[in-house]
Amino acid sequence: MTPLVVLTAVVAAVILHLLWPFLVGRGGAYSTSSARAAEWAFRRIGVAGRRVYDLGCGYGVVLALARKMGAVPLGVEIDPIRWLICSLRCGxxxxxxxxxxxxxxxxxxxxxxxxxxVNARLAEKFLRELRPGAYVVSYMWEVPRLKLVAYNPSLKVYIYQVV
Ligand SMILES: C[S@@+](CC[C@H](N)C(=O)[O-])C[C@H]1O[C@@H](n2cnc3c(N)ncnc32)[C@H](O)[C@@H]1O
Structure with missing residues (x-):
């Protein structure tokens, strides 16, 4: 095998690893939130002592932050490599x-x-399952049908509350 073939295979594997949840229609591809945006939202809500879920937690940037801020974090991740790294990192x-x-x-x-x-599909689930008063924080994209309580345009983060 030539080095070029090996390099191409490695690059293809990395790209697939990052994109596969999106390609198979399960959710978003991998990218990372701005920790500043999550911190702004968590401070505004006050997460200490609260159960904070990150749905599609990636490598755990947001969960680690939530834990540092005194929350009780829980992650869900569909990709086994990201799941493993996040589990080891976030405790x-x-x-x-x-x-x-x-x-x-x-x-x-x-x-x-x-x-x-994906947010549109998640909105149905939020309205079905979250208790009134629970918050949803969405980085980058809006969530339809929920009550918007705060938005930071420079950090691109939305805070919603279930009524
Ligand atoms: C854009 S990344 C966000 C990572 C992290 N939450 C952050 O903000 O930095 C989206 C993550 O969602 C995961 N994902 C996509 N669809 C999913 C599903 N149906 N269930 C669980 N995780 C999913 C992807 O594997 C990816 O790690």
Missing amino acids: CRVILGDMFQVSLADADVVYIFQWPS
């Missing part, structure tokens, strides 16, 4: 699986960084 419960299959009944705050079409 909290991280479920390996599909966020659409995980109950949100006891969540106080749900954090998402997904994709507009």
Whole structure:
């Protein structure tokens, strides 16, 4: 095998690793939130002592922050490599699986960084499962049908509350 073939295979594997949840229609591809945006939202809500879920938690940037701020974090991640790294990094419960299959009944705050079409599907789940008063924080994209309580345009972060 020539070095070029090996390099091409490695690059293709990395790209697939990052994109596959999106390519198979399960959720957003991998990218990372701005920690400043998540911190702004968490300070505004006040997450200490609250159960904070990150649906599609990636490598755990947001969960690690939530934990540092005194929250009780829980992650859900569909990709096994990201799940493993996040579990080792965050020292909290991280479920390996599909966020659409995980109950949100006891969540106080749900954090998402997904994709507009995925947010629309998640909105149905939030309205069905979250208790009134629970918050949803969405980085980058709006979530339809929820009550917007705060938006930071420079950090591109939306805070919603279930009524
Ligand atoms: C844009 S990244 C966000 C990562 C992290 N939450 C952050 O804000 O930095 C989206 C993550 O969602 C995961 N994902 C996509 N669809 C999913 C699903 N149905 N269930 C669980 N995780 C999913 C992807 O593997 C990816 O790690």
